[in-house]
C-alpha cells in the first residue's frame with residue numbers, strides 16, 4: 225500500500241486551476257481524457273461544489289427493475305466480483321458493478337469504507353453517469369469506452385475528491401457496452417495494481433459470455449502465440465454456420481488488427497482464405513487440435529475451433545452455404561428472425577405483420593410503438609431479415625441507454641483527430657455502419673432535441689458528415705424507430721420535433737401488450753424452444769398453461785422470457801415445466817391478480833377440460849393437423865409447437881389416422 229504521491233496531487237490541483245481560470249490545461253499535468261471529461265462536465269452544467277445538491281438515488285423498486293434489465297450482466301459478473309473483492313479486502317475499497325447508464329447495481333465493500341461512500345451515494349441505486357456526476361471513473365469510462373483511473377481531485381465534484389477509482393467498461397460479444405466494473409478506494413492510498421485487476425476481471429466476464437450463447441454457431445479461439453490459446457488472453461470470434469462473422473471479444477479484434485466494423489464485413493473464408501471445414505470439421509478429435517491460419521492481411525494466428533453442434537458434417541467443405549442448417553430457435557434477439565416466425569396465431573399480430581410486409585423494400589420509415597418488452601426490437605429485426613436488405617447490416621442504437629454526450633458521436637461518427645483531445649482513431653458512426661442495411665433507433669423518444677434537427681437533415685439529404693469533419697458520406701439504409709412513449713403526445717408537449725416525427729412515421733405499428741394477445745401459449749412454447757438445447761423437448765403442465773393464460777404480464781414478452789428462463793433453469797433434467805418451477809415473484813403477482821391462491825395442477829386441469837360434447841380426440845386431431853400444416857410438414861417444428869416430442873407426435877399421428 226503506497227501513499228498517493230504528493231507530486232501527483234500537486235499536479236492535479238495545478239491542472240484544475242488552469243482549467244477553471246484559463247479554460248485550458250498544459251500537457252502532462254493530468255491525462256488528456258480527464259481534461260475532455262472536465263470540459264463535458266462543464267458543458268453539462270455539473271456543479272463543482274454539490275454540498276447542497278440532493279444526490280440522485282434510485283428507489284428500491286427502480287433498482288429492482290434496473291437489475292432485472294441487467295440480469296445477464298449480473299449473472300456473469302457477481303462471481304468475478306466476489307473473487308476480485310477477496311483480492312482487495314481490507315484496503316478501504318469497494319468493488320462496484322454499474323449498468324450502461326451508470327446506475328450502480330451491486331457492490332462489495334470494506335465496512336470501514338462504507339460510511340464515506342454512502343454519503344456520496346456510491347452504493348447500489350446510485351447514479352454515476354458523467355452527465356450527472358461529472359468526471360468519475362464509472363461515468364467517464366462509459367463515455368470514453370475505455371478503462372480509466374480517476375484520482376482524487378480529478379473527480380469534477382469536490383465531494384468526490386476523497387476517492388481514487390479504476391473502472392473498465394464491459395462489452396457484450398457484439399461490442400455493445402453492458403456496464404462497468406469499478407474498484408473505488410480511499411484517495412489517500414494508491415493501489416498501483418488495481419487497474420490491472422479490474423481489466424483482468426472484465427476480461428473474465430466478457431469471455432464467459434461466449435461460453436453461454438452461440439450454441440448453433442462456430443467459435444474460434446485464437447492467439448498470435450500458440451501457448452496463449454485457451455487462456456483468458458485468447459481472442460474469441462464467432463461465425464454462423466454459413467461462415468458469417470457474428471461476434472468477437474476485444475482481444476480477437478486486437479489480434480486481427482481490425483475494428484469491429486471491418487471484421488463485420490468479412491466471412492470466415494474471406495478473413496482466413498480458408499473454408500470453415502478446415503477448422504471445424506474434425507470428426508473424432510476432441511478437443512480439436514490447435515491449428516495455424518493466416519489472415520487476409522498476412523497475420524499468422526493459432527486457433528482451435530469449438531462448436532456445440534452435434535453434427536458438423538453439414539459444414540461446407542468449400543465456400544458457400546451449409547448443405548442444411550438446423551433452424552435457429554426463436555427468442556434470442558441476436559438471431560435472424562423472419563416476419564413469418566412471429567405469426568403465432570394472434571389475429572392482431574397477423575394484421576400488423578401483413579402491413580409491415582407491404583412496406584418492405586419501399587423506403588418507408590417505420591415507427592414501432594408499444595410498451596416495454598412487447599418485442600419491438602425483435603419485430604424490427606424480423607422486418608430487416610425479411611427484406612431485400614437482409615444481406616446488409618442491422619445496426620441498432622438505443623437512444624435512452626447512452627449518455628446524452630455520446631448519442632451524437634455514436635450516431636454520426638467522428639473524424640480522426642476531431643477537436644482537442646478527441647480519440648485518436650476516427651469512428652464511422654451507426655448511420656454509416658447501417659449503409660446497405662437497416663438502422664434501428666430504439667427509444668427514439670429519448671433523442672435529445674439538439675440532435676433531432678441533425679438526424680432530420682441526414683434523413684432528408686441521405687448523407688452524413690462525421691463530427692469534426694467536412695466530408696459528406698452518402699448513405700442508404702432502411703429506418704425503423706421504436707418507442708414506448710406515445711410520440712404524438714411527445715410532439716404536442718414540444719419534446720419531439722413535429723417535422724422529424726412525420727419523417728419517421730411512414731407507417732405506425734403499435735405492438736399489442738402480451739395480455740391482449742391470443743397466442744400467449746404458442747409464444748411461451750417458442751420461447752422455451754429457444755432456451756433449451758436443440759433437440760431437447762420441454763413442455764408446460766396444464767397448471768402452468770392456465771396461469772400463463774390468466775396472468776396480466778405487466779412486463780410483456782420480456783417478463784415471460786425471464787419467467788421461463790428461470791423455470792428452465794430450475795427444471796434440471798425434467799421435461800415438463802410445472803407450477804413448482806415458476807419463480808416466486810411471478811406466483812405472487814399471479815395470485816394477487818386472481819385474488820386467490822395459486823392454482824394447483826388438479827384445479828388447472830379441471831379448468832382446462834374440454835366443454836361437454838367436445839371430443840378430446842377431435843381436439844387433439846385438429847391441433848396436430850393445424851400444427852403440421854402451419855409448420856409445412858416440418859415434424860420437429862410441429863412437435864415443438866405442440867409441446868410434445870417428435871416421437872410422441874409420430875405415435876399420435878399413427879393412432880389418430
Ligand SMILES: Nc1ncnc2c1ncn2[C@@H]1O[C@H](COP(=O)(O)OP(=O)(O)OP(=O)(O)O)[C@@H](O)[C@H]1O
Nearest residue numbers: 554555556557596597598599600601602781782785
Ligand atoms: N415473438 C417472440 N418470440 C420469442 N421471444 C420474443 C418474441 N418477441 C420478443 N421476444 C423476447 O422478448 C424480449 C423483449 O423483446 P424486445 O427487446 O424486442 O422488446 P422491446 O419492445 O424492444 O423492449 P424495450 O421497449 O424495453 O426495448 C427479448 O428477450 C425477446 O427476445
